[in-house]
Amino acid sequence: MSPILEISDLSVAYRTPAGDVRAVEQVSLTLNAGEVVGLCGESGSGKSTLAYGATRLLRPPALITGGSVRYHGRRITHGGAPADILTLSRRELHALRWREIAIVFQSAMNALNPVLRVRNQLLDAVQAHLRLPGDEARDKVAGLLDLVGIPRDRLRSYPHELSGGMRQRVMIAMALASDPEVVIMDEPTTALDVVVQRDILAQIVELKETLGFAICFITHDLSLLLELADRIAVMYAGRLLETGSSQAIMRDPAHPYTRGLLNSFPSLHGPRRELVGIPGSPPDLRDPLPGCPFAPRCAHAVPACGAVDMTLEPWSGPASAPAEHLTACPIVTPEASRKEVLS
Amino acid sequence: MTEPVIGTDAASAAGAPAGGAAAGGAAAGGAAIAAAEAVQSAAASRGPLAMQAAGLSKDYKLGTGAVLHAVRNVSFGLYRGAVVALVGESGSGKSTVAKLLAGQERLTAGTITLGGRPVDIRSIRAFRRYKSQVQYVFQDPFSSLNPVHTVGYHLARPVRLHQGDVKDVNAAVAALLEQVRLTPAAQFVAKYPHELSGGQRQRVSFARALAARPTVLLADEPVSMLDVSIRLEMLNLLDDLRTRLSLAMLYITHDIASARYFADEVLVMYGGQIVERGPAEDVTQHPAHPYTQLLIASAPDPDSISPGGRPPGDPPGGGTARPPAPPWPPGGGTARPPGTPGGGPAATGCPFSSRCPLAVGRCRQENPALQLLTPQRAAACWRLDVAASAAEAARPDPLSPRYRDTREEGQS
Secondary structure (H helix, E strand, C coil): CCEEEEEEEEEEEEEECCEEEEEEEEEEEEEECCCEEEEECCCCCCHHHHHHHHCCCCCCCEEEEEEEEEECCCCCEECCEEEEHHHCCHHHHHHHECCCEEEECCCHHHHCCCCCCHHHHHHHHHHHHHCCCHHHHHHHHHHHHHHCCCCHHHHHCCHHHCCHHHHHHHHHHHHCCCCCCEEEEECCCCCCCHHHHHHHHHHHHHHHHHHCCEEEEEECCHHHHHHHCCEEEEEECCEEEEEEEHHHHHHCCCCHHHHHHHCCCCCCCCCCCCCCCCCCCCCCCCCCCCCCCCHHHCCCCCHHHHHCCCCCEECCCCCCCCCCCEECCCCCCHHHHHCCCCC | CCCCCCCCCHHHHCCCCCCCCHHHHHHHHHHHHHHHHHCCCCCHHHCCEEEEEEEEEEEEECCCCCEEEEEEEEEEEEECCCEEEEECCCCCCHHHHHHHHHCCCCCCEEEEEECCEECCCCCHHHHHHHHCCEEEECCCCCCCCCCCCCHHHHHHHHHHHHCCCCCCHHHHHHHHHHHCCCCCHHHHHCCCHHHCCHHHHHHHHHHHHHCCCCCEEEEECCCCCCCHHHHHHHHHHHHHHHHHCCCEEEEEECCHHHHHHHCCEEEEEECCEEEEEEEHHHHHHCCCCHHHHHHHHHCCCHHHCCCCCCCCCCCCCCCCCCCCCCCCCCCCCCCCCCCCCCCCCCCCCCHHHHCCCCCCHHHHHCCCCCEEEECCEEECCCCHHHHHHHHHHCCCCCCCHHHHHHHHHHHC
16 A cells, blocks of 8 residues: 555644634544545534645635645655645646646536536646647547546536536546546535436546546545445544544444444435434534543543543454554543443 | 426436427326325324325426426325425426425416315415415525524514414514524524524524424425434434424435435335335335335445455555455446436436336336335336336345345355
8 A cells, every 4th residue: 555645633724813713633644546535524524624725725714734745646756755735836736736636626516617618617627737739638628528428519518508417527527637646526426316426426436446546535424435435534523533444434433423423324224223313513613622522422421531632543343453443532442332331 | 399307407408309208198197196096195194184285297388498397297195293205316306396385386287285175375365374384494504594684583583474473472482492402592592594503504494484383394305405413313303393293294305215214105206206105114125116226226325335345454445455446336337328427307108218227118108107006005117027026136226236246245
């Protein structure tokens, strides 16, 4: 496994008159070449901020307050060493974005320009980043549509003439224009219905297999990640609570929040389970509590939760390789759960 | 010229063949009503009939002179204290049905009865009386609340409009907030929508609907905009409200798994028609119609992951030594050949025939009517026998032998 994008201790804050909103707090996450990492969290948990912070796409009042993001691509290096995205110059950033790291933005409806034809939007992206001559650029654009299975006659369409699924495919085609190493997908299927969602995810996996890019897949739907991702990182209130392979997360969730999430969605097959859910709502990041941010909603909270330092420690549950599966909760340990302290 | 295609997206823009379409649909129409009336709703055991829709149809005239049949021959009943789920993909006509019931759209054909009396809302006063009995909850709590008004204002208005006898409006508003568990109520009355979380906003929408003291609640995707961890609480709240206030509820969703847990009866819509209906558990566990089978196979379901694909502890992903690709989709396929996205409902015959793997000539010419399977279940398909045996052979996805293999490995 060779890492392609290494986020270490990244912190991002939003400056507001009422004080800093610490949206991402010391998050470390590694994306390996050709891997699908799922980043899961509810709205406001900082998952998009993490991705946009790591690619330096945030504008003030957002401020990166610490950490590093090392990119191990072939085409961009800093004198042989991996480039730190947080210290790249404007010119280097321009070379990095889209060619090395591409993003499929949330809600294709808003990300596409409604008054431009599909062809012109794709041309715009291709010419800005690849500097191809006119003919080649047009061929490239047509080829991109083939890649995502949209008929070429749709090049003349405006975004409103396409279905939601097609718009999302255009966004994916655009991201893949320059054979990137890393594709960040920010809720690419959230607004679509399940049948279209499955089509698009199947296509994403197929493209990943052919083109070999790594995917950081951001979503609030853990059930979808369990099927799609190799590894899953669970985020809550700007912190990572748990990382592990999807197998480990599904069979042997360590953190109470992950357990709650797994117990929140109704299943279609098998016997009807008792669904518990997670009572309460996420905390206010302007005024964070000391210790674990999930403690107020946690069924297993003890006074010691206020002193938890939120570093990820290995979890050695029955279905997990300890080096792979990390949790931020030192209270709920495999021993504790075996003693049936936990439900 | 007829083009019974729902939604203005893919199919119609692609110039799907139009014309000469209605024959099959019209012929099947009368029988469909008959079968739909013969079905005993699984929701009926909960309470008395509150609202009855019979043969609802809605056509839209398109600019081109073509007609879009958004809803065709839809019949069902809503019962006090029961939840009926309307499931289907975007563009299947499910929201149009709710708008017809809410009186926001005029019927092309069909009748709606409320409490046994045919609905007539042509005068403004009649419409207002109707509204105080039938309320609508919108999908998006971020756009359905006015950002410049407080929660108190949002609730005080419907209280004054619909509860004419109420003396103390503030107390009524507080009672509403407590009903949707926004407590302490005093803390929420003065807040603006932007100060609330998504879940809290949707609770305000519920409270606003309840302010009219309705008997029927039409909930159009009430939880699909909310986070997964909040959804369950919200459905539990709705569940509690329908029991306590004995509301007749129509729950519109594209998430058939939530319908399994929350609804008494499930109606599956495709191309403006009900293609299958029956008790929620029955329909989700033994789907009869190929579209329902596809819908269920498409829903993300972690239980279907095979350990054969990725053994625990095996380092997944990564550079050189990569394990085989995860089985996504576990169903292995979609209802249409890859590379041909956006196939909409068919113009002639069964609307699903353009995507159905089991479609034969008859499916493309004649629109099937709902047939009774059991007293509580019905499905509209010419090939139900084939669909049933395919489903039996490879549950839950009849379309892919690959899926079956991984499932069996998973069990061994």
